Amino acid sequence: MTDGFRRGAFGVTGSGDTSGFGGLVRVEPGGAVALHSTDRPYGGWFDEVTDALIDAVGEATWAAAVPRVLVDRGEITYFVVREHLLTLVQALRDDEALRFELCSSVSAVDYLDSGGPAANAGRPRFHVVHHLTSMTYRRRIRLEVAVTAEDPHVPSVTGVYPTADWHEREVWDMFGVVFDGHPALTRILMPDDWDGHPQRKDYPLGGVPVEYVGAQIPPPDERRSYR
Amino acid sequence: MTTTSDPYAGSRQTTEGRVYTVTGGDWDQTFGTDLHEEERLVVNMGPQHPSTHGVLRLVLDLEGETVTKARVVIGYLHTGIEKTTEYRTWTQGTTLVTRMDYLAPLFNETAYCLAVEKLLGIAVPQRAQTIRVLVMELNRIASHLVGLATFGMEMGALTGMTNGFRERELVLDVLEEITGLRMNHAYVRPGGLAQDLPAGVEVRIRELLTVMPERIAAMHRLLTGQPIWQRRLKDVGYLDVTGCLALGVTGPVLRSAGLPWDLRKVEPYCGYETYDFEVPTADTADAWGRYLVRVAEIGESLKIIGQAVDRLEPGPVMVEDKKIAWPAQLSLGADGMGNSLDHVRHIMGQSMEALIHHFKLVTEGFRVPAGQVYQAIESPRGELGYHVVSDGGTRPFRVHVRDPSFVNLQATAAMSEGGMIADVIAAIASIDPVMGGVDR
Numbered sequence: 304m305t306d307g308f309r310r311g312a313f314g315v316t317g318s319g320d321t322s323g324f325g326g327l328v329r330v331e332p333g334g335a336v337a338l339h340s341t342d343r344p345y346g347g348w349f350d351e352v353t354d355a356l357i358d359a360v361g362e363a364t365w366a367a368a369v370p371r372v373l374v375d376r377g378e379i380t381y382f383v384v385r386e387h388l389l390t391l392v393q394a395l396r397d398d399e400a401l402r403f404e405l406c407s408s409v410s411a412v413d414y415l416d417s418g419g420p421a422a423n424a425g426r427p428r429f430h431v432v433h434h435l436t437s438m439t440y441r442r443r444i445r446l447e448v449a450v451t452a453e454d455p456h457v458p459s460v461t462g463v464y465p466t467a468d469w470h471e472r473e474v475w476d477m478f479g480v481v482f483d484g485h486p487a488l489t490r491i492l493m494p495d496d497w498d499g500h501p502q503r504k505d506y507p508l509g510g511v512p513v514e515y516v517g518a519q520i521p522p523p524d525e526r527r528s529y530r
Numbered sequence: 531m532t533t534t535s536d537p538y539a540g541s542r543q544t545t546e547g548r549v550y551t552v553t554g555g556d557w558d559q560t561f562g563t564d565l566h567e568e569e570r571l572v573v574n575m576g577p578q579h580p581s582t583h584g585v586l587r588l589v590l591d592l593e594g595e596t597v598t599k600a601r602v603v604i605g606y607l608h609t610g611i612e613k614t615t616e617y618r619t620w621t622q623g624t625t626l627v628t629r630m631d632y633l634a635p636l637f638n639e640t641a642y643c644l645a646v647e648k649l650l651g652i653a654v655p656q657r658a659q660t661i662r663v664l665v666m667e668l669n670r671i672a673s674h675l676v677g678l679a680t681f682g683m684e685m686g687a688l689t690g691m692t693n694g695f696r697e698r699e700l701v702l703d704v705l706e707e708i709t710g711l712r713m714n715h716a717y718v719r720p721g722g723l724a725q726d727l728p729a730g731v732e733v734r735i736r737e738l739l740t741v742m743p744e745r746i747a748a749m750h751r752l753l754t755g756q757p758i759w760q761r762r763l764k765d766v767g768y769l770d771v772t773g774c775l776a777l778g779v780t781g782p783v784l785r786s787a788g789l790p791w792d793l794r795k796v797e798p799y800c801g802y803e804t805y806d807f808e809v810p811t812a813d814t815a816d817a818w819g820r821y822l823v824r825v826a827e828i829g830e831s832l833k834i835i836g837q838a839v840d841r842l843e844p845g846p847v848m849v850e851d852k853k854i855a856w857p858a859q860l861s862l863g864a865d866g867m868g869n870s871l872d873h874v875r876h877i878m879g880q881s882m883e884a885l886i887h888h889f890k891l892v893t894e895g896f897r898v899p900a901g902q903v904y905q906a907i908e909s910p911r912g913e914l915g916y917h918v919v920s921d922g923g924t925r926p927f928r929v930h931v932r933d934p935s936f937v938n939l940q941a942t943a944a945m946s947e948g949g950m951i952a953d954v955i956a957a958i959a960s961i962d963p964v965m966g967g968v969d970r
Contacts (some may be wrong), residue, residue: 330702374671375901375902376648376649376651376901376903377648378903378904380902386698404775405775405778405780406934407778407904407906407913407915408904408915408917408930408932410917410930410932411730412902412919412927412928412930413928423860432902432917432930434904434915434917434932438775438789438791438796440799441796443904443906445902445904449791464776464778464938465776465777465778465938465940466776466778466779468940469936469937469939469940470937477612479591489758490605491605492603492605492608492970493605493608501610501613502612502613508610508613508614508616508617
């Protein structure tokens with residue numbers, strides 16, 4: 304008590320968060336990011352689409368662009384190297400055997416703390432996920448582009464799918480992934496002057512103080528506890 | 531402080547610099563520009579405006595009454611639901627997602643639960659599937675009625691609004707009897723439903739099926755044949771199939787352009803392939819076509835509801851697996867969802883293991899195998915997609931919602947640039963965005 308203040312008066316240890324909101328860390332063995340991949344044949348129309356895609360972009364590009372493919376729960380995921388993303392989506396949209404006319408959704412997943420074999424510094428933490436739909440053939444595929452937090456750049460697909468405009472702005476807003484070539488990459492849901500990217504896993508829920516006129520309530524993980 | 535003698539644009543010197551107080555209508559003299567040369571005016575509309583269909587802000591560049599540029603600003607209703615789901619159990623997720631698109635709560639719940647069930651690799655019992663279809667189609671009618679009602683209000687047809695909300699109340703009464711709540715039901719749960727249909731509700735639903743067609747006919751009499759309504763809507767907010775696909779627009783807007791793309795038909799879920807119904811389309815690709823498509827879809831939903839009620843067979847409404855199924859089938863209380871007294875008696879008085887099981891399942895929740903799925907269903911506004919990722923834990927690792935309102939609203943500029951400012955309102959109303967879904 305050298306500074307004249309009593310410490311620990313309220314029995315605070317750790318974060319003092321009793322709400323369950325702040326700073327929850329979960330480490331699960333395996334993790335969703337586990338580096339599985341599926342071998343050919345994939346079954347169903349998956350082989351047809353994959354062959355058509357290889358035909359459209361060429362064997363060499365394919366080998367460089369898609370290091371692994373995962374078929375899980377009846378859905379196919381192509382893990383794409385970002386340098387080749389635009390070549391792939393252009394072919395996916397325009398090739399007659401592919402015809403993925405609709406970009407249903409672009410979102411991202413932050414695999415921080417998800418554990419698994421790749422849990423180390425500098426690993427690709429953000430996975431940007433594109434869901435493409437072929438109305439002609441009634442098929443859906445998923446493209447996944449992984450980038451690190453140090454270099455969070457992904458080429459924008461707005462040139463091929465204009466609908467990705469707002470999706471990519473949302474991913475930038477929520478995760479801080481930069482889409483190179485986007486016409487106006489600004490925040491969309493959060494205020495323009497917001498600090499941080501709320502859906503990152505290291506951004507706690509309710510992690511900002513609540514402002515009232517004349518008072519400020521600290522975020523849950525900084526409140527004292529009354530045990 | 532000095533004041534000049536100009537009666538319309540008096541100026542005075544302040545500490546902030548020279549301040550003009552413009553009082554008259556002589557803008558051309560004040561700015562020294564030629565009216566016919568440059569007449570660009572930027573108008574901010576919203577976010578609090580009765581005609582912007584919610585807390586939506588529009589920034590419009592005008593030349594006279596012509597809109598040269600329309601920019602849409604959203605985010606005023608952002609609630610961080612996607613983030614919040616990561617801190618709650620899989621079952622609690624239902625309660626959160628139902629609040630996104632608040633006019634289509636049962637669609638949010640069903641899409642979310644279908645995604646979770648896909649991750650779990652389970653199928654819900656037949657009765658639960660049929661009831662899901664039943665409540666979703668009731669919800670579709672309620673949602674389209676609000677869509678038409680607000681459409682009327684924004685076009686100045688206020689009776690359209692009062693009538694639309696009045697008919698919607700009939701549907702909400704039935705939904706209240708089934709789920710206990712008018713909105714935000716949390717009725718559809720991973721593995722099935724929160725509770726079975728209450729006794730005698732089939733009679734109420736059949737009553738609704740007889741009443742609603744006359745109400746729709748009245749809606750037609752009120753609006754469809756009315757010359758002002760037609761002239762406000764026809765050739766307004768034009769967007770053809772190419773434009774829709776480029777902008778990702780789905781739902782009634784896409785169908786009004788002539789493409790019969792309805793996920794209930796092309797990617798059936800919940801057994802929609804076994805129901806007999808049509809996909810209404812229009813070929814006008816304008817606000818008029820969207821209005822007609824929505825009204826026609828109400829009729830198709832009534833057909834589906836009739837078939838669903840006919841095929842209801844007694845049976846369970848929750849999966850058998852006790853490691854997933856909610857331990858109690860709740861009853862309907864005076865204030866919404868109530869307790870199951872039989873279940874309370876069992877766990878408190880008879881079986882300690884049942885109490886432990888209940889406690890673990892309710893507080894901690896069940897685990898979902900790691901992986902990711904994308905599940906899309908046809909909501910009243912288009913493709914409602916749930917991208918759900920699990921890391922094997924008792925809480926979702928990530929839930930992303932592809933909300934049709936969010937995507938469709940991007941078409942505002944394409945629909946309204948080059949048109950009159952009054953037609954911007956018609957274009958947005960014809961998209962029928964729900965800001966709760968847009969901002970999430």
